[in-house]
Amino acid sequence: MKLYTAEQVREGEKEAAKRANISLYTLMQRAGESVFQCLSQYYPKCCSVVVVTGGGNNGGDGFEVAQLALKHKLQVTVWHIGDPKRLKGDALSAYQQWIKLGGKVVFDSVSLPLSNVIIDAVLGTGLQGELRSSAQLAIQWMNKQTAPTISIDIPSGLIADTGSCYSDVVFAEHTISFIGLKQGLLTGQARNYVGQLHFDDLGVGALFKDIVDSSIEVLDPKKQVLPERLAASHKGEYGRGVLIGGDQGMGGAILLASEACLNIGCGLTSVLTHPDHIMPSLSRTPEIMVQDWFDLAKYQQRIDWGTVIAIGPGLGQSEFARQKFDELSALSLPKVLDADALNLLAKSPNYDRNRILTPHPGEAARLLNVSISEIEQNRYGAIRQLQNKYGGCVILKGAGTLVCYEDRILVCTAGNAAMATSGMGDILTGILVGLLAQTQDIFLSACLGVWLHSACADYIVMETGKNVLKASDLIDYFHVVMKSSSQSSNI
Known part of the structure; x- marks a missing residue:
């Protein structure tokens, strides 16, 4: 519509x-x-x-x-x-x-x-x-x-x-x-x-x-569909996602993002993070490859290996983080930027057609050097400015999340107030990386990822009656909701 x-x-x-x-x-x-x-x-x-x-x-x-x-x-x-x-x-x-x-x-x-x-x-x-x-x-x-x-x-x-x-x-x-x-x-x-x-x-x-x-329309999940997996396919055909983040004391964000990436179907998922978070990640999700981001030789090997890069969850804004951000920004690979990566981008703006930006209103305000109230006074105008200035596909999070790519804006009508808890943005980042690894299409990945993220929360609230969700609650429902969507137009 x-x-x-x-x-x-x-x-x-x-x-x-x-x-x-x-x-x-x-x-x-x-x-x-x-x-x-x-x-x-x-x-x-x-x-x-x-x-x-x-x-x-x-x-x-x-x-x-x-x-x-x-x-x-x-x-x-x-x-x-x-x-x-x-x-x-x-x-x-x-x-x-x-x-x-x-x-x-x-x-x-x-x-x-x-x-x-x-x-x-x-x-x-x-x-x-x-x-x-x-x-x-x-x-x-x-x-x-x-x-x-x-x-x-x-x-x-x-x-x-x-x-x-x-x-x-x-x-x-x-x-x-x-x-x-x-x-x-x-x-x-x-x-x-x-x-x-x-x-x-x-x-x-x-x-x-x-x-x-x-050029503005309601986001319709029926128009955003992942290709079916062939019976003889293998993990190498579904991308290699590399997620960089989790400075000391901020490991939860990158753990949530990487688990979401794995569970949405990324062929191979890897994390580069502070060494403090390696053992917790392996203990929690052994399917994810985790490495010390201070080991520069292995770090570079992993970056060269990846087909999609995500940077930001728990990254921090240290000089080390700035250096890694600058290096990764120069890559031609498709990228997802969230959290501290957006704050670093606001300090050194650049244009890139092959990435997804995921700001909430506070991050959007920093990216445009305006107040949060100015963002919320006209979310449509704000997301157009963000896309014109930074390129790629922009997701402006919040009630009625917006997705802007080139001259199109889509509005997500799914989602509810139970999502107003910490870590939800990290889950969305992981979903986006996993989808982008499989499709290499930033607009499709952004639209499907935004809808799935919110629709999972709606499904859980409807099924359980919860009025507050943990971000990790969503992970087990990705494929349940996607299957429901393929069978019905109404979750």
Whole structure:
């Protein structure tokens, strides 16, 4: 599914309606029907609704929902933010139809009755700048209620293009997006507010797609598939991954990464690390070849042997680490850079088409010499800047992880808050190295690796009910989840 900016949808829906020979008001009515259908499906016992409307077309959608609810014998109260005399166009028509039907409008929250469900129709996708005090008070009121909220098109207060916000945002149980799915609904802070996301093209989706194109889309694991292993294949055909990291006292990161690399199917996995970590690694996973990174002759032999290099987990930022980073950066082999390797790269930027970078927002901020808040205010813009500056394939981690390669951005919708623990990034690095060793394709490896990493966490949470995961929990589920994916489109 492609993702769009608010402006793309606004302009595209006009042309789509024109080609379909229908009015924009018809689309507003269809949007109201879609929201009411959601209300009926998820809250079938609902008998009272409060619809909170604003002054734009989003408010018009709300008046359409209110009409349908009233016609179905629900108790309906509309709280309008602002002066209805200032309504224009289709929103005004929807308001007039509500009044004609005998509907009433209140203008403050004091007289609002208790309700089973709240419909959020205050602010749509055109939000720019700080919220007005009246809208902010309405959002705060909705968030204080125990009744669930359904947001029309976007939770009020959320910025449609970026998923960021200026201040208060409605915490929705359900959000229904129309015509084209807005790109800001799937990444960053949006994941806190959107709830269950629904999409309805209102009957003009095919026309809209013909009119508007986008380079941003949802990551679809069905399009990212590893080639099947032939019966007579051998380990040498599945790559030789070399992972460098684990300075003194930081061995856990490289151990996790190397185990993930091995378990995702890398033909041969090797680690170059501080000698303190050799015995723990061999005791834990004897299938992995581990060597002392201070033995320069063996170190160089292992680097020359590898087909894929990863550097960073637990690497540190010593002069030794800097030297190794500089040496490895000059290699033409495909590479994965994470953790301290990204911090070293930020100090000495270079461009490389044949690598995967895996920054979290803090590392991304250092790579672009900006604040973390600037990264999170526009994750799409940040990842494009990273890819333009550093090359290769960039993964911007976080809620709604993004993958950028050349002019394409893919958004991962899998993953959950149980992943917010140490070592998760090391597991992702190992997965990427193992996939890259097998495919020699940085974009395929990045997309499949990001999805698998998050989908494993979703699978474990679904199966066990855990709300916090250890990073190592994911390793035993790689092939379970990949098999499930090949059999079903929904894990």
